[in-house]
Amino acid sequence: MKVNLLWYxxxxxxxxxxxxxxxxxxxxxxxEHITYMFEIEEISxxxxxxxxxxxxxxxxxxxxxxxxxxRESFVLPPSxxxxxxxxxxYEDALKLTxxxxxxxxxxxxxxxxARYVMPHAIKTKLVMTLSAYSLQxxxxxxxxxxxxxxxxELVTLMRDAARKATPSIWV
Amino acid sequence: MKASIVxxxxxxxxxxxxxxxxxxxxxxxxxxxSELDQKxxxxxxxxxxxxxxxxxxxVVEHFCLEVLIEGLPENEAGRLAMYFxxxxxxxxxxxxxxxxxxxxxxxxxxxxxxxxxxxxxIMAAMKKSDVGSDFLQVAFGEVAN
Numbered sequence: 001m002k003v004n005l006l007w008y009x010x011x012x013x014x015x016x017x018x019x020x021x022x023x024x025x026x027x028x029x030x031x032e033h034i035t036y037m038f039e040i041e042e043i044s045x046x047x048x049x050x051x052x053x054x055x056x057x058x059x060x061x062x063x064x065x066x067x068x069x070x071r072e073s074f075v076l077p078p079s080x081x082x083x084x085x086x087x088x089x090y091e092d093a094l095k096l097t098x099x100x101x102x103x104x105x106x107x108x109x110x111x112x113x114a115r116y117v118m119p120h121a122i123k124t125k126l127v128m129t130l131s132a133y134s135l136q137x138x139x140x141x142x143x144x145x146x147x148x149x150x151x152x153e154l155v156t157l158m159r160d161a162a163r164k165a166t167p168s169i170w171v
Numbered sequence: 172m173k174a175s176i177v178x179x180x181x182x183x184x185x186x187x188x189x190x191x192x193x194x195x196x197x198x199x200x201x202x203x204x205s206e207l208d209q210k211x212x213x214x215x216x217x218x219x220x221x222x223x224x225x226x227x228x229x230v231v232e233h234f235c236l237e238v239l240i241e242g243l244p245e246n247e248a249g250r251l252a253m254y255f256x257x258x259x260x261x262x263x264x265x266x267x268x269x270x271x272x273x274x275x276x277x278x279x280x281x282x283x284x285x286x287x288x289x290x291x292x293i294m295a296a297m298k299k300s301d302v303g304s305d306f307l308q309v310a311f312g313e314v315a316n
Contacts, residue, residue: 004200006189007181009237014269017177017239021263032259033271035235037186039193039200056257058232058273060190062197125200127193129233131259131271 001150002041003157006127008165009034027169031133034169036162038128040154044075046120047150054138057130064122065112074121075150094119132169135162172242172289174296177269183234183303187274188215190230191222212305219309223278231310232257234274234303238293241267251289255280274303278310 014033018025052059074094080086097117104114130138135158141147142155163170180186185207192203207215222230248260248268257276261269270293277293280286294311297303 006200007186009178009235013178014237017237018263018269021267023263025261029261033237033261033269035180035271037180037233039189041199058229058275060193060230060233063194066195125193125197127190127233129235129273 001043001153001157003154003161004039004041005158005161005165006037006039008036008162011166011168027171031136031169032131034132034166036130036132036135036158036165038158038161039125040128040158041125042073042075042123043154044121044150045124046075047148047154048124048126049120050142050148050151051128051138051154054130054134056134057128057138059126059128061126062124064115064118073123074119075123076121078149090121094121132162132166135159136170172240172292174238174240174289174292176236176296176300176302177239178237179297179300179302180233180235183274184212184215184219184305186233187222187231187306188218190233191218191227194230216305216309219306223310228275228278231274231278231306234306236272236274236277236293236297236302238270238272238296239263239267240270240289240292243268243289247289250285251280254283254285274306274310281311 011030011034014030048061076090080090097119100117101114104117105111139155139159142151143159144152147155159170188207189200189203192207193200196203198206219231222228243266245262245266248262251258252260255276257273258280259271263269272293277290281290281294294307294314297307
């Protein structure tokens, strides 16, 4: 899993612009005006399905209609990795779906239709732009113990990157 | 009414191009950025033109702006907030607002009776500050001149 913070709003720019109005604005109110753009790689489609339920954000994700390389690459959940028998079942299933995809494409089925056989474990990439307010909300929900391990890891990385870039907003 | 640009996504046209290439490329982000740098701003404009032609406005959402708007009555700000949920308003005084907006909302709101006036002011402020000039040219053509 990789999280790149591509750019963000520098809070000091916003605060400087508001200085002439001689008013104090609580950090909570400024959070809607601090924006981050992330690029995220090597997460599963299981997790992106969960992520895009958070609607106050902008997303653009690698298209399976066109991409080929990612079909070889899958996320392996630790609970499966730790059980050799489960790992064998998992690997067999992934091998079967990949082979099924390739065989259908070889028969002339368009990639956009052959991909219906592909599993949620497939790795994907996306860009995501959202406000600090939205990221805080997602963070509260998705870093909780009941959240799934992969999105918890992802959102923790995003929150840590945002906190490092804009510490005054994350007090 | 007067608008001024407080902050914008850095290199907005390249930002949109990155979002667009992310959809269709399997390459890591560093390679996408490097390729876009090599091909330059005319290529970024070309990609924006393709996205707008296909009405793929999701990619322009990544171009974000913080705008100070003076002389915007509260009822008008309220109406915009209701119609365009991606716009966010911080009230500074009676008719002064810090407004967060993305380029998709800018395009969509410009084409509505409720949004056209405010969006025109934001576009004028972008032009004055030389923010997203190529984007304005591709998205709005002669209107942006």
